[in-house]
Structure formats: C-alpha cells, structure tokens
Amino acid sequence: MAVLERNNNLSQRMTQQLGRAIVCGDYSQGESLPTEADLCEEFGVSRTAVREAVKMLSAKGLISSRPRQGIRIMPEEDWNIFDSDLLRWSLEGNPSMRVLKEFLQMRIAIEPEAAALAARFARSERKQAIGDALERMRVAAENTENELEADIDFHISILYASENRFYIRMRDFTRTALNVSIRHTNVIKANPDGVIEDHAKVYHAICSGNAERAKNAMFLLIDEALGFIEQELEKNGDAT
Amino acid sequence: MAVLERNNNLSQRMTQQLGRAIVCGDYSQGESLPTEADLCEEFGVSRTAVREAVKMLSAKGLISSRPRQGIRIMPEEDWNIFDSDLLRWSLEGNPSMRVLKEFLQMRIAIEPEAAALAARFARSERKQAIGDALERMRVAAENTENELEADIDFHISILYASENRFYIRMRDFTRTALNVSIRHTNVIKANPDGVIEDHAKVYHAICSGNAERAKNAMFLLIDEALGFIEQELEKNGDAT
DNA sequence: TGCAACAATTTGTCGTACATTTGTTACACA
DNA sequence: TGTGTAACAAATGTACGACAAATTGTTGCA
Known part of the structure; x- marks a missing residue:
C-alpha cells in the first residue's frame, strides 16, 4: 500500500x-x-x-x-507543462541534459525579449528589484545556495519588469530551469566575476532604457549556457 | 438560480x-x-x-x-494563464486592445525563435505540415473563416517543427492570440497577397535550413502587427 | 451476417454524517 | 485592564452508501 x-x-x-x-x-x-x-x-x-x-x-x-x-x-x-506543480514534479524526476537544452531553448526566446520590454516599460520599483538581486549575487559569491537564489531572483525580477502578464507568468518556468541548470553545469563557477559582470550589463542596459542592448546582453548570457550544453550533448551522445 | x-x-x-x-x-x-x-x-x-x-x-x-x-x-x-481553458475563457471576455498587445509581445519572443529551431531541427513531416497550411492560406484567400484557420495552422505547425515540448505547448496560446487579433485588426486584409508572401518567406527559410532568416522573417511578420497596435493604442489612449 | 437487446463495468451525482481547521468570542485570572 | 486560554462557530475536509448515467462487450435472435 x-x-x-x-x-x-x-x-x-x-x-x-x-x-x-x-x-x-x-x-x-x-x-x-x-x-x-x-x-x-x-x-x-x-x-x-x-x-x-x-x-x-x-x-x-x-x-x-x-x-x-x-x-x-x-x-x-x-500536459500543461507550464503549471508550477508539473514543473516541480518534473524537476524531482531528475531531468536529463536533453531536457535542460529544451529549457534553455525556451529561455533564450523569453528572457532577452523580457529584458527589452523591461528597458522600455519597467516602473522604477521593478528596476530596483533587479538591482537588489544583482547586489545579492555579488555578496553571496561564496555561498552557492544563496547565489543561486539571488540569480533566480535576478531573472525573475526582469520578467516582472516587462510589465506583461505572460512574461510574469513564466517565473516558475525560469525558476525551474535555473534549478535544472545547477544540476548539470558547474561551468558558471569557473569564472564567477565574469558571470556577475554579464548580469550587470543586462541591468545597466535596462536602467538606461536601451532595449536593444538589454536584449543582446541577456541573449549572450543564456546563449553561453546553451552553447555549452549543445557541445556536451554532441560529445556524450545521451548521457544524463 | x-x-x-x-x-x-x-x-x-x-x-x-x-x-x-x-x-x-x-x-x-x-x-x-x-x-x-x-x-x-x-x-x-x-x-x-x-x-x-x-x-x-x-x-x-x-x-x-x-x-x-x-x-x-x-x-x-x-493564474495559469497558459492553460487552454483559461485562454478560452478570457477570449470570451472580449479582450481589450491592451491585452492584444500583451499577446503580440509574447508571440514576438516565441515564434521567431520557434522558426529558427524549426529551420535547424524540424523533421520533414513537420516542414510539410507548414507547407500544407501555407497552401491552404493561398486557396482560402477569399473565405475569411478558412483563411484564419489556415493561418493558425501555419503558426502552430512551426511550433511543432521546433521539436521542443515547450514551444509545442504554446499552441493554444498562439491560437488564442490569433483569434484575439482577428477581432481588432482588419489591416491584414488590406494587402492579402503581401501577407501570404511574408508567410512564404518564413516557410522557405525553414525548408532551406536557414535559421537566421527564418527568425527574421517571422519577426517581421509579427512586428508589423505589433507596430500597428502600439500606434493604435497611442492614438486612442484606451479604446476597446 | 447483421442488428437489437441486455449485461457488466466504470465513472457521475447525490445525501448524510462526522472530522478537522481556523478564526472569534467570552471568560477567568493575574 | 490586559492577557492567556477555553469554548464555540463556521467553513472546508473526509468517509460511506446508494443509485444514475454512460459506454462497451456480449449474447441471442431474425
């Protein structure tokens, strides 16, 4: 039973x-x-x-x-795979690298455009929330747990800053995607300062209202991870 | 009662x-x-x-x-606004132009990237489905009902062709978005042949495996509608 | 062989009873 | 007078039993 x-x-x-x-x-x-x-x-x-x-x-x-x-x-x-519960359940199912790729392929559509919208339309509180998350990433640089949490908050704040309900609704998706990432990649830790600086570029572009640059900066951030994954998948064929 | x-x-x-x-x-x-x-x-x-x-x-x-x-x-x-039922219910609620803008802002993230993925990864049946839908758009040029249906199928086939479950899952979203569009814009009918040709460009780029061009072609397709809406919203302030 | 009637299986709906959770009130006590 | 606690009340949570409705498979007859 x-x-x-x-x-x-x-x-x-x-x-x-x-x-x-x-x-x-x-x-x-x-x-x-x-x-x-x-x-x-x-x-x-x-x-x-x-x-x-x-x-x-x-x-x-x-x-x-x-x-x-x-x-x-x-x-x-x-299946309503954007449902928070489903995302959580599939995360518990120890997702493969192939699934991680699908997450990243989706994020690379959503988040750069969200950053662009944020640059154009974000209210000041929203921008501040992004800055706060960035600051917490800097402070937490040593503590992996906190750093992931701050990282997630950074990306989610940008979704909120888009001032568009559909982007905002992607928050659980992005949260899950980042949690999946952390299971498969330590590449981020290789150069922590560089990562933070890349995040900062997104933030500054948004603050200065430069949609195009915000979009590109976010694109690069995710594309790097995606490139890494695609490379890994080609190498291993089908490893977990 | x-x-x-x-x-x-x-x-x-x-x-x-x-x-x-x-x-x-x-x-x-x-x-x-x-x-x-x-x-x-x-x-x-x-x-x-x-x-x-x-x-x-x-x-x-x-x-x-x-x-x-x-x-x-x-x-x-x-709210799980990507849920098919919720989308349908909100469609029945006579959505405003402001909501239409949010739909388009989302589509402009999803669909160009879906087209890019389709160009890279689509299986041949998927590509054929896109072509079929395009052909039906051509044939149905006079019949508004059929044309919308074919148009929807065109965009949804591309989501399927991305071979990524998250994009595929956006099909009800895209369907709803197009249904919302049709209520607010007759601009499409102004130049039917041009619209078909723009769709054809997306299709050919996908078939020839040119991700960058597929992405751009799809971007232009949606950006035109989005530009129109933003213009209308500025004009009217807040009309339905 | 084809069709109609029947039977079996599974979910659909109802009603009742009681348990559990949680917010509010009232009281006793310091 | 303030505070903690006990009792109460209001809502959902859980269980059970009975029958209705829908669907499918089968049987039997023309």
Whole structure:
C-alpha cells in the first residue's frame, strides 16, 4: 500500500503522489491507470479523495477519465507543462541534459525579449528589484545556495519588469530551469566575476532604457549556457 | 438560480461557469466567493459537484479554499494563464486592445525563435505540415473563416517543427492570440497577397535550413502587427 | 451476417454524517 | 485592564452508501 506524506490535505497529497508518478513516467502514455476503486484500496482512502485528485490532475491536462474507460494518461503534448506543480514534479524526476537544452531553448526566446520590454516599460520599483538581486549575487559569491537564489531572483525580477502578464507568468518556468541548470553545469563557477559582470550589463542596459542592448546582453548570457550544453550533448551522445 | 449548459458532465460545467465568471472579473481579486453551501443552492447541485469544480479551478491557480476562510480568488499573477481553458475563457471576455498587445509581445519572443529551431531541427513531416497550411492560406484567400484557420495552422505547425515540448505547448496560446487579433485588426486584409508572401518567406527559410532568416522573417511578420497596435493604442489612449 | 437487446463495468451525482481547521468570542485570572 | 486560554462557530475536509448515467462487450435472435 502506497504511503502518503503528512503535509496538506489528503486530496492534495493524492494529487502530488499520482502527478509525480505520471510525470516521472511510471505509467506510460495512453495507458489506463487503476480504477477509482483500486486507487482507493491502494492508498487506503475514500473515493472522495481519489476523485478530487483525479479532477485536479485532469484540470492540469495529465489525465482524462470517462465512464467505463477508466482513467487514461493524456498524450504528453496536452500536459500543461507550464503549471508550477508539473514543473516541480518534473524537476524531482531528475531531468536529463536533453531536457535542460529544451529549457534553455525556451529561455533564450523569453528572457532577452523580457529584458527589452523591461528597458522600455519597467516602473522604477521593478528596476530596483533587479538591482537588489544583482547586489545579492555579488555578496553571496561564496555561498552557492544563496547565489543561486539571488540569480533566480535576478531573472525573475526582469520578467516582472516587462510589465506583461505572460512574461510574469513564466517565473516558475525560469525558476525551474535555473534549478535544472545547477544540476548539470558547474561551468558558471569557473569564472564567477565574469558571470556577475554579464548580469550587470543586462541591468545597466535596462536602467538606461536601451532595449536593444538589454536584449543582446541577456541573449549572450543564456546563449553561453546553451552553447555549452549543445557541445556536451554532441560529445556524450545521451548521457544524463 | 444560475443555469448551466448541456454539454459534458456537471462538475465540468460548473468549472466552466465559475471559471469564466472569475476570469471575466465578476468577482474581484482577493474577494471571497460564496461558500460551497451557497453555491450548491445557487446552482441547484450537490456539494460533490461544487467541490470538484472548486478543485479543478484551484488546480488552475484561480482560487484557493481553506477551512473557515472559504473560497478566495487568487492574485491574477498566480493564474495559469497558459492553460487552454483559461485562454478560452478570457477570449470570451472580449479582450481589450491592451491585452492584444500583451499577446503580440509574447508571440514576438516565441515564434521567431520557434522558426529558427524549426529551420535547424524540424523533421520533414513537420516542414510539410507548414507547407500544407501555407497552401491552404493561398486557396482560402477569399473565405475569411478558412483563411484564419489556415493561418493558425501555419503558426502552430512551426511550433511543432521546433521539436521542443515547450514551444509545442504554446499552441493554444498562439491560437488564442490569433483569434484575439482577428477581432481588432482588419489591416491584414488590406494587402492579402503581401501577407501570404511574408508567410512564404518564413516557410522557405525553414525548408532551406536557414535559421537566421527564418527568425527574421517571422519577426517581421509579427512586428508589423505589433507596430500597428502600439500606434493604435497611442492614438486612442484606451479604446476597446 | 447483421442488428437489437441486455449485461457488466466504470465513472457521475447525490445525501448524510462526522472530522478537522481556523478564526472569534467570552471568560477567568493575574 | 490586559492577557492567556477555553469554548464555540463556521467553513472546508473526509468517509460511506446508494443509485444514475454512460459506454462497451456480449449474447441471442431474425
């Protein structure tokens, strides 16, 4: 019998448990999950709890459930992969370098343009938040934990500074992407001062309202990581 | 007593009804929705149905519900606005030109880069799908309905051709964005042949594997619309 | 062989009862 | 008067049982 964690309420825990299992590939695509009745037994909970979990997962596009057919995994392209929970679950699934590449390919579209918008439209508080994060990166240079956190805040502040709800909504995506990065690359640490200076260039371009330069500076920042990854992937074929 | 549509099952209809109401701003941010009991009465359904709807909406980030506090609208920045349902609901809410601008600002990040990736990585079936859509645009030149559909397919095929799950996942976003566009702009019709040719340039660049040119061609395509909108917004201040 | 009727399976909906969480009120005590 | 605590109240959380509805498979008859 599967065991559930203690936090939150029962249906939320069920949701997490099942969601993680699906995202991590424990059930293959198109396959049928156990029926509600079976899940009740397996987890030792009432049908109410199971049904609420199923509803939440189907709201995220992971599954669909119909009479007689039972519960089916939806094709992966229908999953709401920008959902915060899904991002978290897939992060826990120890993503491959290939996935990291996909994250970076997406970031390289979003973040340079976000920086450009920030340069044009950001309110002053937003700009200040970027500066604060940059300063914290400088201070935390020795502490890897804090540095990652400040780094994440830097990139997210820029999303907010775009003053566009769609960019802002990418914050969990960017956060996850950076967390994935840190698992695969120590290249950043090779030249910490250089990295900080590259971030500073983005910040200054935004502050001075130079959209084109902000965009380019951010592009370079991400493109470097992307280039590194593509190189690694070619070398190893398919290593984790 | 509110009336529900006929389609789907009860909790899905409840979800749509409530979701639409929230997205359209019938309840203001931070406000409390009626309690489960009140919703049961208002819609004349059982608590089960209401609760399942609430769970689905909270899975989409629209609301949160806790004992004693009741059901609360979440701040808008926590909504999963890339969720297909949310996009559809907000489309039904007659979006303003300001929202259209946000859509275009996002598309101008995504689609040029998608085209670049397509030029580098697309499998041949994917390229063919783009070509098919382009051909259908040509044929449907007179029929506005069909033309929009073909146009949408063109842009979505390119997302698929990027061979990156995150870009592919943007398909509902792009579909919605184009549907929003069509409500606000007839500029496209001014010079139909020119528009088709601009699309064709993107297609040919992708086919010939020229990432840089594909990117630029797509950029121009969207930037034109964006420029038009920004101009309109400056003119009118804040018209619909 | 084709079609209709039936049966079985699974989710969908309802109602009730009680548990749990959390905010508020009221009271006792210093 | 202020403070801590106990009791209460209001909302969601969980469980169970019953039946409805939908879908699919099967059986049996023309």
